[in-house]
Amino acid sequence: MADLGFPAPTRRLARAVEAFFVEQGRDLPWRADRSPYRVWLSEIMCQQTRVQVAIDYFTRFVERFPRVEDLARAPLDDVLAMWSGLGYYARGRNLHRAAQVVAFERDGRFPDTAAGLRELPGVGPYTAAAIASFAFGRTEAVVDGNVMRVLSRLCLDDGPLDEPATKRRMTARALALAEAADHAPTLAEGVMELGALVCTPKAFRCDACPLSTMCEARDADVVALYPVKKKPRPRTLVEVCAVVVHQDGAVWLERREAKGLFGGLYEVPATPLDGAAPAKVARQLLEARGLSAPGRLRKTATVARTLTHRELVFHVYSVPVDGAHDPLRAGDEVSGVGLSTAMREVLRAGWPAAERFLPG
DNA sequence: AAAACGGGGGA
DNA sequence: TCCCCAGTTTT
Structure with missing residues (x-):
């Protein structure tokens, strides 16, 4: 296997992240019951959206649409009304379509592999891996913005975030960590949690990070410079x-x-x-x-x-x-x-x- | 590879 | 103001 650029053995890194998640992971509404429907719903809502915002919408959706069949049978206008204010409305439209696929063509059962999940509208590489991992316990490379940030700092990877080559490196690293973990889903969710709570974009708290003694960006005192981004387009x-x-x-x-x-x-x-x-x-x-x-x-x-x-x-x-x-x-x-x-x-x-x- | 696609909270 | 968030789809 090619060198992934980890500053420490994957096993050690994985265990540290897993322990962090077990001890400090948040009690989010969708973590109480890891059913595929709830995991899927929460992951779609969280795309490009802050967790705090998604929480309210998730709660309202599961109350109004307790099962995927309820969502599938609802008129699209109802779903979009519920989605109002969340933004990126294609997510709401795809959510409805995917619910109909699962409810009417798959007898209410979600695909249980990342490849199968990837076929659903609105489910991309990240979401497919997340559902396969969190709901079905599979060992997947779950790579979102949090993971990219954590790994770019940990490995001092200065590849621009939006480049496919960078994404591929991060995916390889995330997979290696998941494979080295005691429990792959815990590792995967743990890296994201680390990015959300500790290894944040601006106010990162290296003193509270379980990986700080192994982190290359921390060693070089350049955490704030990672990850590397490209210039934004003007408005x-x-x-x-x-x-x-x-x-x-x-x-x-x-x-x-x-x-x-x-x-x-x-x-x-x-x-x-x-x-x-x-x-x-x-x-x-x-x-x-x-x-x-x-x-x-x-x-x-x-x-x-x-x-x-x-x-x-x-x-x-x-x-x-x-x-x-x-x-x-x-x-x-x-x-x-x-x-x-x-x-x-x-x-x-x-x-x-x-x-x-x-x-x- | 780049553009399109919302909205809001924090620095 | 600018940044950036549990990204996916289209061009």
């Missing part, structure tokens, strides 16, 4: 015109197509400005829907939301209407569909009754 400004058409306790909502940004979520009539005047675009949005615009449209507010690569600025127009209108949704229906945090803000800004119907 671009996107201005959007949003028209909040409302009638008392009802508001006009439309469903976005089920892909791309905020896919499958609901929104008020809206479109990017593309350099046009907001008032003019607002009028066009209304006319395209057969709505009579008042003599003069008044901008109600500006709502700004920052995404990873985009700065969204909504020019919000509040437009009261009367008479019957089709896509006008009663307030109590609004909480039953998927809404992005950005759209919640837009609704709050342009719909007088929003406070009565939008939680938070």
